[in-house]
Amino acid sequence: MRNRDTFSSCHPVINFLYFALVLLVTMFCLHPVILGLSLAGGVVYAVYLNGRKAVRFSLAFLLPMMLLTLIINPAFNHQGITILTYLPTGNPLTLESILYGVSAAAMLAAVISWFSCYTAVMTSDKFVYLFGRVIPALSLVLSMTLRFVPKFKAQLHVVSEAQRCVGRDISDGGLLRRTRNAVTIFSIMVTWTLENAIETADSMKSRGYGLPGRTAFSIYRFDVRDRTILLWLCFCGLVLGCGAFTGCLSWRYYPTVKGALLTPLTACLLLCWTGLCLTPMAINIHADRTWRTLHGKEAAK
Template identity: 50%
Template sequence: MRRDSFAGFHPFVNLAYFALVIGCSMAFMHPLSLAISLIGALSYSVVLNGRKAILFNLIYMLPLLLVLAAFNPLFNHAGATILFYLPNGNHVTKESIVYGVAAACMYVTVIIWFSCFNKVMTSDKLIYLFGKVMPALSLILSMTLRFVPRYRHQLSVISQAQRCIGRDVTQGNFIQKARGGLRMVSILTTWAFENAIETADSMKARGYGLPKRTSFSIYRFDRRDIIVLAILTALAAVVLAGAAWGSNSIRFFPSIAVKGYSPFGAAVYGAYFIVCLLPVMLQLMEEVKWRFIESKA
């Protein structure tokens, strides 16, 4: 993965950003808001994943968008402008088609934002963040994440041992294979519990439960984090004020109604645009800076 500038910020900034942007994407249904958020999500996913993101968006997201957009007008007949009638006698309205397209865009945008979230908010960052508020629960999460690959490895060890005595899943007829598989799962479960209790006793012996535990990854909240967080807070305040004022709201039923142009509305959309494109802009700034300080000799 290319180094992403935004992912290098403090995990709290990352989490606050994704909470804001995903929450706003779910709540704002105005077409302009949707377009801004979709552009932000698409460009950031391309920055993060390169060509893989383009393929993912084309192969999975585009068909999903079309299917979801078709779902609403088929089952929702609210709206004043009747366009045509379906063979079963129900009518299709302009409003429900527009709403269907908007809801599908919203859904797809949220999924793409989550694909960026997966890439940026790695599990160690989440555990670092929640380790302070919920130490026990985040410890469960981190242990589980460690156990899964460990059990896979142990399963292959068990499988090799069983193969030596002819009781592996690859040996014998169907019933013998199934029995071999179940026996391996049973061995693994017993081993897992015995091993876990040992782990627990070892944790206790090393002082689990004492205050001031350290975590694997260490993050510092430094000046650039404060700057970005302050900018984000200011922009979020503008966007949320706009939402409370209703300048980016839209009414779909019974007829479509949006607020007309106003300077404040323009400011709200401007702020939202900057919010959605913030990670991409940070990345661009980083690259420009890099090119600038690169030796020209």
């Protein structure tokens, strides 16, 4: 069961800047604590957004992917000076390659988790609102691409059910018949995809999308809450940027594992990053508590 996400109700600028900041730090910082906190924050927020679906996705996809990354890197990357043993191929198995594999697996899983949250929060109308006037053609194409997968899955379910009613499902008959039915369903879906793209393009063109001076209806307003969150994001971005510039978050794995020492400044940076990763959950928890308090007062009356 999906929870009500208050963070999604923030201004699209806030949502986009938040995910951009989190993803940039996650992809370009190799500090193990940074990656661990990012992975934890992304998984927790994904579970809050999608419930059991996110849990199944994590167990069925993220964990095997992390294990595969952890195995592949030491098998093909033999850098590092701490040799643990030798593989049957004669290549050394180093501690540094294992640790780098763990780091790469955590980074990949964290990025995928945050992107799953991004697709749930940054809907196509928000993306068009942000970039429709700057890059109208590209924003329309990206918007159509982002919403293509869920629409395709829904339409595929409708077509499959319709074909099943007339006895042409992929589970009916022998192998040749099932193959023919699958090709028929695929042909229907390709035709629907092309027609849907043409209809969307014609509809947007008839509405004057992308023309100079065109006005657009918007339900988004930049209120006091959004300004407060924007200040918090700017503060976190400035602090983390200064930390990266000064080398307080530097970390390397080759030829030896070496990183910045744990100083009070580094601890403050990690606390700031923790708060940034938990910002959506903090907003949601605060909104839930406020709602329960107001509901309790109304019930008491």
